[in-house]
Amino acid sequence: MKLAFQLAYKNLVGAGLRTWLNVGVLSFSFIVIIFYNGLIDGWNEQAKRDSIAWEFGHGQLRNAGYDPFDPFTILDGHGVLEQKQAENLTPILIRQASIYPQGRMFSVALKGIDANQTTLEIPTQALRESTAAMPVIIGKNMADAAKLETGDEVLLRWRDKDGTFDASSATIVQVFETNVPTVDNGQLWISIEKLWEMTGLQGHATLFVANEKYQPEQIPGWKYESQTELLSDITDIIATKKVSGSIMYLLLLAIALLAIFDTQVLSVFRRQKEIGTYISLGMTRAQVVGLFTVEGSMYSIFAMTVGSIIGIPLFTYLATKGIAFPTASASRDMGVAMAERIFPVFGIQLILGTILLVVIAATIVSFLPARKISKMDPVQALKGKLQ
Amino acid sequence: MTSETIISIENVFKRYPVGDGEFTALKDINLQFKRSEFAGLVGPSGSGKTTLLNIIGSLDSPTEGRAMVLGKNISELSHRESAWLRNKHIGFIFQVYNLLPVYTVFENVEFALLLQNIPADERKKAVMKALEWVGLADMAGKKPDKLSGGEGQRVAIARAMVKKPEIVIADEPSANLDAANTHAILKTMKKLNEELGTTFLFSTHDEKVMGYLERIVHLRDGYVEQDEIISPKSMTT
Numbered sequence: 001m002k003l004a005f006q007l008a009y010k011n012l013v014g015a016g017l018r019t020w021l022n023v024g025v026l027s028f029s030f031i032v033i034i035f036y037n038g039l040i041d042g043w044n045e046q047a048k049r050d051s052i053a054w055e056f057g058h059g060q061l062r063n064a065g066y067d068p069f070d071p072f073t074i075l076d077g078h079g080v081l082e083q084k085q086a087e088n089l090t091p092i093l094i095r096q097a098s099i100y101p102q103g104r105m106f107s108v109a110l111k112g113i114d115a116n117q118t119t120l121e122i123p124t125q126a127l128r129e130s131t132a133a134m135p136v137i138i139g140k141n142m143a144d145a146a147k148l149e150t151g152d153e154v155l156l157r158w159r160d161k162d163g164t165f166d167a168s169s170a171t172i173v174q175v176f177e178t179n180v181p182t183v184d185n186g187q188l189w190i191s192i193e194k195l196w197e198m199t200g201l202q203g204h205a206t207l208f209v210a211n212e213k214y215q216p217e218q219i220p221g222w223k224y225e226s227q228t229e230l231l232s233d234i235t236d237i238i239a240t241k242k243v244s245g246s247i248m249y250l251l252l253l254a255i256a257l258l259a260i261f262d263t264q265v266l267s268v269f270r271r272q273k274e275i276g277t278y279i280s281l282g283m284t285r286a287q288v289v290g291l292f293t294v295e296g297s298m299y300s301i302f303a304m305t306v307g308s309i310i311g312i313p314l315f316t317y318l319a320t321k322g323i324a325f326p327t328a329s330a331s332r333d334m335g336v337a338m339a340e341r342i343f344p345v346f347g348i349q350l351i352l353g354t355i356l357l358v359v360i361a362a363t364i365v366s367f368l369p370a371r372k373i374s375k376m377d378p379v380q381a382l383k384g385k386l387q
Numbered sequence: 388m389t390s391e392t393i394i395s396i397e398n399v400f401k402r403y404p405v406g407d408g409e410f411t412a413l414k415d416i417n418l419q420f421k422r423s424e425f426a427g428l429v430g431p432s433g434s435g436k437t438t439l440l441n442i443i444g445s446l447d448s449p450t451e452g453r454a455m456v457l458g459k460n461i462s463e464l465s466h467r468e469s470a471w472l473r474n475k476h477i478g479f480i481f482q483v484y485n486l487l488p489v490y491t492v493f494e495n496v497e498f499a500l501l502l503q504n505i506p507a508d509e510r511k512k513a514v515m516k517a518l519e520w521v522g523l524a525d526m527a528g529k530k531p532d533k534l535s536g537g538e539g540q541r542v543a544i545a546r547a548m549v550k551k552p553e554i555v556i557a558d559e560p561s562a563n564l565d566a567a568n569t570h571a572i573l574k575t576m577k578k579l580n581e582e583l584g585t586t587f588l589f590s591t592h593d594e595k596v597m598g599y600l601e602r603i604v605h606l607r608d609g610y611v612e613q614d615e616i617i618s619p620k621s622m623t624t
Contacts, residue, residue, distance in 0.1 A: 003501055003502070006501070007501075010489055010490060010494065011489055013489070014488070014489020014490070015489065273483075273485055274485075274487060274488075276485070277481075277485040277487065279446070279470070279473075280444065280446060280473060280479045280481075280485075281473065281474065281479070281498055281499050281502065281546075282470050282471065282473045282474020282475070282499060282502045282503075283470060283474075283502060284466050284467050284470040285466055285470075286466070286467075287470075377447075378446045378447075379441050379446050379447050382446070382481065382485070
């Protein structure tokens with residue numbers, strides 16, 4: 001085997017441009033595969049991290065009547081927990097409401113949250129510290145959509161517990177920036193105590209966000225969803241993105257492998273005299289098949305080396321500096337938290353996995369044409385006759 | 388010199404399928420070659436010279452009959468065994484040299500020793516010695532495309548001889564050489580034959596080559612037409 005590697009190395013280096021063209025295409029595939037997967041992994045990590053920090057906490061205890069995907073459940077999907085049961089939980093009460101920025105009606109989810117909470121990164125201290133009669137905070141996407149700024153007043157209309165409409169002027173006390181669209185788009189955050197007062201739903205919450213000390217327990221009328229369960233949607237979306245993206249890099253890899261396959265097929269035909277010479281010098285056919293196969297797989301090793309020379313500084317730079325993304329529209333379009341800059345994660349598993357994939361694939365496509373050698377008549381091969 | 392018979396061809400036929408029929412390249416060949424012979428198969432194209440050499444070199448096998456080389460029945464050898472026989476005991480010299488183009492002269496000559504897993508320092512010594520035999524020690528680092536025809540064939544001789552085989556098979560070694568180079572390589576081969584006791588078997592229709600042979604086997608249409616002893620060495624018993 002060592003001999004096959006020595007000979008394959010010499011043959012490939014000796015083949016010059018043909019080798020380096022194949023290596024160039026293959027190393028480009030290496031870089032694209034690792035980059036794309038690193039980017040997706042980085043996005044995945046960031047989306048999970050931000051979703052935990054801004055929305056999911058360490059889990060959520062939801063009222064059994066509330067379904068986050070069904071807005072009709074908001075009206076009745078709330079309830080009260082005993083004080084002991086509510087320990088280490090941040091209550092959130094969701095009500096439907098409308099605002100009228102510049103006279104336009106804008107439907108919103110009015111979310112009451114404990115202004116003293118520290119579980120989520122939503123800057124609720126602004127609600128606590130404000131002296132406005134009805135302070136609210138909104139996300140940047142919401143502010144852009146409704147054309148609202150900090151300090152603006154906007155007419156807010158809501159229903160109380162009996163379904164009676166009420167309205168008042170709310171003051172935007174802070175516009176916060178977040179990568180998590182589900183705490184931003186179409187949402188108005190208000191102190192839960194204020195919301196209780198406005199709706200008459202004293203002590204009620206639609207859901208509770210758990211902190212790290214919370215120990216889940218069975219509570220009738222409530223359903224606990226762990227952090228993992230809450231993150232599963234993100235994981236699924238990212239996995240789907242990964243699959244769709246992989247089509248692109250598999251195509252690229254297929255082109256690179258096709259180039260190797262073509263080179264190998266051509267080699268087996270063009271180098272028949274050489275094959276005959278190897279056999280006449282005492283190599284077995286299996287050794288010659290092995291040599292040609294190793295030559296093919298060595299393209300991937302060369303490509304790995306070239307890819308490392310280009311990829312290591314490039315990936316280090318990207319992992320450190322991140323990649324800028326147009327977040328506002330991207331977050332809305334993707335439905336997943338997306339930061340302004342995504343920091344790709346190039347894990348050892350990704351790199352080793354890619355290397356293994358490319359080396360195995362290159363070996364297989366090299367072996368297929370090389371198998372022909374095992375059926376070759378060495379006498380005809382020495383004459384250079386096509387077989 | 389020893390009288391040991393190292394090649395024995397007994398009632399050998401070689402047939403190839405051609406269209407619906409077959410072509411008989413060798414017809415009932417019976418020959419023996421002793422150690423250190425300097426012999427040639429001579430005849431026109433299609434007379435079966437190369438076919439017979441290929442069988443002796445274990446690159447091919449007879450359709451019928453028995454070809455014994457160094458005590459091995461060629462027909463009964465597996466791919467691995469015949470590769471081993473070629474690697475250890477048989478050197479080949481081809482009409483077009485068949486040097487490996489991406490290797491240097493040194494690496495071309497070294498190749499057979501690499502297959503034998505000989506340590507690097509021993510390989511180096513053997514290769515340089517072989518290159519000295521053929522007068523190309525100063526060209527060890529050159530690639531084959533930088534060599535003249537005569538130099539290329541001398542590298543091929545060095546490659547065949549470096550492992551000190553018992554048999555060297557030379558198929559039309561002078562076909563691409565001018566007269567001066569033909570004489571030069573023949574002298575080299577003759578010298579090696581005498582110094583190392585290697586058996587040389589040629590196929591040729593070049594009269595310059597024939598002038599060096601000690602035994603000439605004339606082939607025509609697959610038959611042995613005449614087996615002619617030229618010099619007494621082959622007669623040694």
